[in-house]
Amino acid sequence: MEILSKVHAKNLVTWSKDKPEILVLxxxxxxxxxxxxxxxTYPDRFISFGVAEQNMMSFAGGLARExxxxxxxxxxxxxxxxxxxxxAMSIAYPNLPVRMFGFLPGVTTPGGATHQAIEDIxxxxxxxxxxxLECGDVTEVESVLDVAHAVNGPVYIRMLRGDIPRLFxxxxxxxxxxxxxxxxxxxxxxxxxxxxxxxAMRVTPTLKGLxxxxxxxxxxxxxxxxxxxxxxxxxxxxxxxxxxENHSIIGGLGSTVAEVMAEIGSSGRLVRLGxxxxxxxxxxxxxxxxxxxxxxxxxVREIExxxxxxxxxxxxxxKEDSVTIQNSxxxxxx
Amino acid sequence: MxxxxxxxxxVAKGIRRRVLEHTIRNNGGYLSQxxxxxxxxxxxxxxxxxxxxxESPIVPLPFSGVPGPDNPDYSTGAMFNGxxxxxxxxxxxxxxxxxxxxxxxxxETGRMHPDGLEQFNRDGxxxxxxxxxxxxxxxxxxxxxxxxxxxxxxxxxxxxxxGETGRVWVFMSDGEFxxxxxxxxxxxxxxxxxxxxxxxxxxxGYQCDGEVSxxxxxxxxxxxxxxxxxxxxxxxxxxxxxxxxxxxxQLDGKPIVVLCYTIPYQGIGIxxxxxxxxxxxxxxxxxxxxxxxxxxxxxx
Numbered sequence: 001m002e003i004l005s006k007v008h009a010k011n012l013v014t015w016s017k018d019k020p021e022i023l024v025l026x027x028x029x030x031x032x033x034x035x036x037x038x039x040x041t042y043p044d045r046f047i048s049f050g051v052a053e054q055n056m057m058s059f060a061g062g063l064a065r066e067x068x069x070x071x072x073x074x075x076x077x078x079x080x081x082x083x084x085x086x087x088a089m090s091i092a093y094p095n096l097p098v099r100m101f102g103f104l105p106g107v108t109t110p111g112g113a114t115h116q117a118i119e120d121i122x123x124x125x126x127x128x129x130x131x132x133l134e135c136g137d138v139t140e141v142e143s144v145l146d147v148a149h150a151v152n153g154p155v156y157i158r159m160l161r162g163d164i165p166r167l168f169x170x171x172x173x174x175x176x177x178x179x180x181x182x183x184x185x186x187x188x189x190x191x192x193x194x195x196x197x198x199x200a201m202r203v204t205p206t207l208k209g210l211x212x213x214x215x216x217x218x219x220x221x222x223x224x225x226x227x228x229x230x231x232x233x234x235x236x237x238x239x240x241x242x243x244x245e246n247h248s249i250i251g252g253l254g255s256t257v258a259e260v261m262a263e264i265g266s267s268g269r270l271v272r273l274g275x276x277x278x279x280x281x282x283x284x285x286x287x288x289x290x291x292x293x294x295x296x297x298x299x300v301r302e303i304e305x306x307x308x309x310x311x312x313x314x315x316x317x318x319k320e321d322s323v324t325i326q327n328s329x330x331x332x333x334x
Numbered sequence: 335m336x337x338x339x340x341x342x343x344x345v346a347k348g349i350r351r352r353v354l355e356h357t358i359r360n361n362g363g364y365l366s367q368x369x370x371x372x373x374x375x376x377x378x379x380x381x382x383x384x385x386x387x388x389e390s391p392i393v394p395l396p397f398s399g400v401p402g403p404d405n406p407d408y409s410t411g412a413m414f415n416g417x418x419x420x421x422x423x424x425x426x427x428x429x430x431x432x433x434x435x436x437x438x439x440x441x442e443t444g445r446m447h448p449d450g451l452e453q454f455n456r457d458g459x460x461x462x463x464x465x466x467x468x469x470x471x472x473x474x475x476x477x478x479x480x481x482x483x484x485x486x487x488x489x490x491x492x493x494x495x496x497g498e499t500g501r502v503w504v505f506m507s508d509g510e511f512x513x514x515x516x517x518x519x520x521x522x523x524x525x526x527x528x529x530x531x532x533x534x535x536x537x538x539g540y541q542c543d544g545e546v547s548x549x550x551x552x553x554x555x556x557x558x559x560x561x562x563x564x565x566x567x568x569x570x571x572x573x574x575x576x577x578x579x580x581x582x583x584q585l586d587g588k589p590i591v592v593l594c595y596t597i598p599y600q601g602i603g604i605x606x607x608x609x610x611x612x613x614x615x616x617x618x619x620x621x622x623x624x625x626x627x628x629x630x631x632x633x634x
Contacts, residue, residue, distance in 0.1 A: 049522060052521070055519045058519075062491070062492065065485075065489060065492075066489055090484070090485050095403065152403040
């Protein structure tokens with residue numbers, strides 16, 4: 001698997017070269033959110049706010065009203081927990097084109113509970129006018145800028161940083177509202193988002209080898225969530241639907257899929273893997289995904305339950321890539 | 335020199351009269367805010383701000399739906415402040431609790447049709463009690479206190495980036511200086527030397543729970559603001575000359591903050607009896623209401 005480094009840092013600079021209306025806003029996490037290169041390249045378009053997110057969000061609303069496109073960068077957790085009212089009234093109500101880049105969501109932060117965004121999708125999704133995106137690999141980090149920029153209104157983006165795997169072909173960029181079909185099948189329908197897609201992809205080849213037919217969709221647009229491919233996928237499976245997300249099962253991908261299934265009158269089973277209404281504590285990504293049941297093995301166990309069988313798959317699925325990514329993430333400062 | 339001091343005083347008196355009329359008719363209203371801020375708003379609209387004209391008094395349109403990608407015809411209430419142009423000023427009301435006073439100001443300055451006030455707080459109207467950005471004279475969401483200044487600051491920086499010369503005026507209440515976001519905004523405005531912002535604060539000393547000094551002290555506000563890098567002026571908020579003077583000064587990189595010390599029953603003396611509950615005036619019985627009606631006759 002190809003692993004690339006500082007993808008957003010370089011991409012943002014190239015992408016915004018001939019777009020003078022793009023401004024980048026930072027709350028004292030400039031290198032931590034990979035905007036140091038932008039700051040050095042276009043200092044006149046970089047606005048530093050210090051540790052003051054509430055003012056930064058309302059200020060961004062003011063800039064957007066005058067025709068600029070503020071690209072707000074900070075950790076995911078600080079965007080919505082520290083400035084939710086400001087996002088709601090200064091940005092979302094007036095439907096302003098502010099793009100909020102939330103870094104290190106959920107288990108991906110080396111910080112502890114204070115730094116773990118675990119209900120951001122839930123809160124951002126329930127804001128009227130808000131579009132919610134989440135990147136799952138390099139190709140999506142590279143293409144999310146075009147997707148977000150085409151939206152008439154505010155966008156919240158769960159971002160990846162540092163060393164990131166490329167799971168998807170670069171010629172197949174992120175498309176708003178479109179799930180990414182990873183495999184076709186009719187036993188189990190699996191919907192995953194963010195880093196959980198990579199995690200799921202560790203085990204799907206093995207399961208397929210054992211004769212399990214998996215319909216796997218990667219979800220990068222969490223709102224709007226109305227693509228017919230989702231309805232088709234949750235309707236056509238023999239054993240049930242599984243969602244897996246780096247987020248609380250309340251209000252995130254699992255809830256969103258549950259809403260769709262309830263509305264279409266589906267009588268199928270739904271298993272939601274994610275944080276089961278719990279906070280976490282500070283630890284490594286590999287430890288946390290295992291501890292909280294959002295890893296490849298958790299997926300195997302749920303498929304076993306749905307199909308009432310045992311596969312004898314070992315814990316050896318954790319590939320070296322994962323360890324490499326984890327280690328390099330650890331080294332970066334918060 | 336523009337409009338005379340006596341005309342500014344006449345408008346201030348008209349603001350008080352209209353808000354009193356309204357308070358009597360509705361058996362309640364934000365009356366003390368009119369008493370404290372009438373001269374500030376009158377001076378801002380008639381002398382301090384360089385706003386474009388309104389051809390004829392505008393009748394507010396009904397609410398046309400919330401903004402969104404599917405509502406392209408949506409517009410804010412900025413049209414009441416005249417057309418927007420690079421050289422013209424902009425006005426932002428931060429505490430939307432003053433909406434009624436702003437509406438009265440717009441009527442007295444010929445920007446809103448007097449019938450507009452008939453729609454106040456009516457279902458389906460834009461003339462809301464706590465105005466939104468679609469309400470007459472408003473263009474941002476500022477009812478959640480403390481957000482108005484940050485939004486205006488973003489607009490001020492954007493205008494500077496675009497090379498616009500018009501200034502950005504913000505009306506604030508003293509209670510907003512209890513809010514952390516206000517200080518974040520002042521810090522930022524000062525750091526980026528956004529001297530195209532001018533802030534007028536109605537320091538009437540009262541808030542919802544009573545006296546500001548007893549709810550949560552904000553003094554010494556002048557020194558606090560100065561230490562944040564603002565150019566601060568303390569004035570008698572009922573004295574037109576004092577209100578106008580700071581706005582005429584040459585810009586020097588510091589945002590100006592004019593602390594207008596005011597009296598919440600100025601011009602309607604009997605209101606003093608309501609102390610310290612000035613935030614929203616309700617008459618306790620018909621007898622009390624009659625006394626205010628009597629006073630209204632004097633004001634006319």
